[in-house]
Amino acid sequence: MTQSDALALFESDLFSLGQTADRIRRSQHEHKVFFNLNRHLNPTNVCADYCRFCGFSVHRKNPNPYTLSIEEAVAQARQAHDAGAKELHVVSAHNQEVGLAWYFDLFKAIKAACPDIHLKAMTAAEVEFLARTYDLSFDQVLDRMIESGVDSMPGGGAEIFDESIRHYLCKGKVSSADWLTIHEKWHARGRKSNATMLFGHVEDPIHRVDHLFRLAELQAKTGGFNAFIPLLYLTKNNFLTGIKPAGAEEILKTIALSRIVLEGIPHIKAYWAMLGINLALVAQHFGADDIDGTIQRESIASAAGAKSAAGLDQKSLIDLILNAGFVPVERDSLYNELKVYG
Numbered sequence: 370m371t372q373s374d375a376l377a378l379f380e381s382d383l384f385s386l387g388q389t390a391d392r393i394r395r396s397q398h399e400h401k402v403f404f405n406l407n408r409h410l411n412p413t414n415v416c417a418d419y420c421r422f423c424g425f426s427v428h429r430k431n432p433n434p435y436t437l438s439i440e441e442a443v444a445q446a447r448q449a450h451d452a453g454a455k456e457l458h459v460v461s462a463h464n465q466e467v468g469l470a471w472y473f474d475l476f477k478a479i480k481a482a483c484p485d486i487h488l489k490a491m492t493a494a495e496v497e498f499l500a501r502t503y504d505l506s507f508d509q510v511l512d513r514m515i516e517s518g519v520d521s522m523p524g525g526g527a528e529i530f531d532e533s534i535r536h537y538l539c540k541g542k543v544s545s546a547d548w549l550t551i552h553e554k555w556h557a558r559g560r561k562s563n564a565t566m567l568f569g570h571v572e573d574p575i576h577r578v579d580h581l582f583r584l585a586e587l588q589a590k591t592g593g594f595n596a597f598i599p600l601l602y603l604t605k606n607n608f609l610t611g612i613k614p615a616g617a618e619e620i621l622k623t624i625a626l627s628r629i630v631l632e633g634i635p636h637i638k639a640y641w642a643m644l645g646i647n648l649a650l651v652a653q654h655f656g657a658d659d660i661d662g663t664i665q666r667e668s669i670a671s672a673a674g675a676k677s678a679a680g681l682d683q684k685s686l687i688d689l690i691l692n693a694g695f696v697p698v699e700r701d702s703l704y705n706e707l708k709v710y711g
């Protein structure tokens with residue numbers, strides 16, 4: 370498929386596109402919808418970088434800085450673990466005040482307190498921030514992550530790869546090429562990661578297609594991405610103005626196109642924290658096969674207007690998936706099946 374073919378597909382009607390995506394999804398995963406028992410932990414919102422779309426970092430529209438001490442972060446990790454979380458998803462803003470050691474000491478302390486928890490931590494943007502700030506190579510940062518107990522990497526910071534859009538949205542943050550290089554290096558260490566794309570802001574469909582093709586190319590080379598997560602831009606508390614929120618049709622088309630173009634990435638996640646649980650369930654008919662997890666507590670999407678701050682309990686998540694006509698499958702962070710419900 371060429372980029373022009375993909376663009377033409379995107380412009381076709383929702384249900385034809387959805388049917389094609391659904392065929393691929395069902396051939397890979399039948400009626401399963403994957404979820405995990407996880408907790409998001411965002412230890413600081415103090416950020417040295419500036420992204421126009423961000424409602425999470427501290428700025429004049431969000432004047433509430435916080436930075437957890439290592440003890441406070443470990444207490445939250447313990448609480449999550451005791452509540453059944455099997456994965457901790459740790460993403461921070463780019464905090465220059467805490468020092469390099471804070472990041473790695475945090476991971477070591479969490480792993481010491483909860484050795485069996487899967488630690489998914491550090492976006493490629495954070496890796497690049499630490500390398501840039503402390504004059505380290507990407508390899509040095511990645512090796513220290515592994516030494517400190519990080520198991521896999523989340524997919525954040527990819528935003529949109531197109532350089533001109535990226536320059537407008539988040540000038541100074543990790544470049545597209547570096548984002549891809551960091552994931553390639555991580556995969557070369559035998560580790561897995563996820564990939565994301567922030568959509569529904571100032572980009573056009575051609576930029577989404579370009580983004581998907583760059584990811585497909587790296588996946589063909591490394592096979593290291595477990596899941597792709599199209600992240601919906603949320604409109605609150607940020608510095609992009611006049612953006613019309615993407616509607617359900619556009620969101621579903623983007624998810625469907627992702628499933629088709631990224632056939633080499635095993636899972637497409639409809640991230641309920643951003644889409645809302647109902648649209649995330651509908652998206653399971655349009656190519657998605659994963660809905661994320663219980664989350665327990667969430668700070669990034671909720672700062673931008675999502676209703677996800679308190680997460681979802683396991684029973685509600687399972688019931689919602691069953692009621693939507695799918696088979697809920699609890700997975701671990703690497704997509705091994707742990708329990709099939711119903």
Ligand code: SF4
Nearest residue numbers: 416418420423426462
């Ligand atoms: S998106 Fe990340 S890097 Fe950008 S301002 Fe927000 S916290 Fe900072």
